[in-house]
Amino acid sequence: MEGDILQQQVEGDILQQVDGDDITNVLDVLKTDLPQSVTIYNFIKVHLDWKEKNPESDFKLYCPNGSWKNGTVVCIVECGWYGIAVHTLEPSCQELVNALTHTQLIQWGKKGLFFPFVHERFYTAVKKVLTSKVEGEIVSTHNTTYWMHQDRAAELQATWPGEVYVSPLDISHAAIVNASWPHQSSDSLQYVQQLIELSYSAGLFLNNGDGKPVCWALQADYGIGLLHTTDPHLRKGYARILMKYMFNMLGKRGLAVNLCVVDGNLPSHRLFHSLGCEEVCKCVFLTVNN
Known part of the structure; x- marks a missing residue:
């Protein structure tokens, strides 16, 4: 990809790639900031898992001057969008600001530039850098981050009535999932397909239905997402069933549950509170309309 070529050509950059066993050291530092770091922590782990399944997956992790002691990381990923995921434990955020400013x-100027789940601790600093670097409109989508420890998630049990069943999604379901996603774009179908192929998903199906799910959710790189129930099946508790199912599945695999819920989505906020999720922080998704 073009991004790969550019990243390989730049030498002496303030951001140095971290790979191999050193990524474990980065995760160990980020772990000290849990649950505040849960989204970036899981983001890295999910992309490492995807890269094992698909070596061509375009994910790279960088630290300023190759040092992770302050938990300052910049991840660059292309998977249907051009994402820059960042985090820092440094209170002043200056190390992160310097890295973004000078790298x-x-x-x-790339189409689809996107800073996902920017933590409230450094949102203002990151947006200031972004504003100085781009000419397009910056759209800020405000969210609340929720989490549940993996041990607690593994204890949840999902049951469902006899007229339905739960099963992983397959690639044939990508179009219907993408069509209902409020954040769909010209490239989002590719992203949804990748989620279904490489990550965890669940759909709730009618036993006497047409084989299409009536409720679904997927484990995205930013957490459980794309939760949707079709209109004829709202208020039947299907989303709650799927969330318990996915929480349990992730917890048993040693993954903490994390979610980003858009402010104003009151049904989802109520759902995750009722399931026992804890609010961690506010975060913002920054999208550049180039």
Whole structure:
């Protein structure tokens, strides 16, 4: 990919790639900031898992001058969108600001530039850098981050009535999932297909139905997402069933549950509170309309 070529050509950049066993060291530092770091922590683990399944997966992790001691990380990923995921434990955020300001690795004019789940601790600093780098409109989508420890998630049990069943999604369901996603774009179908192929998903189906799910959710790189129930089946508790199912599945695999819920989505906020999720922080998804 073009991004790969650019990143390989830049030498002496303030951001140095971290790979191999050193990624474990990065995760160990981020772990000290849990649950505040749960989204970036799981983001890295999910992409490492995807890269094992698909070596061509375009994910790279960088630290300023190759040092992870302050938990300052910049991840660059292309998977249907051009994402820059960041985090830092440094209170002043200056190390992160310097890295974003001076690096030549980020293609600021690239279509689909996107900073997901920017933590409230450094949102203002990151947006200031972004504003100085791009010409397009910056759209800010405000969210609340929720989490549940993996041990607690593994204890949840999902049951469902006899007229339905739960099963993983397959690639044939990608179009219907994408069509209902409020954040769909010209490239989002590719992203949904990748989620179904590489990650965890669940759909709730009618026993006497047409083989299409009536409720579904997927484990995205930013957490459980794309939760949707079709209109004829709202208020039947199907979303709650699927969330218990996915929480249990992730917990048993040693993954903490994390979710980003858009402010104003009151039904989802009520659902995750009722399931026992804890609010961690506010975060913002920054999208550049180039």
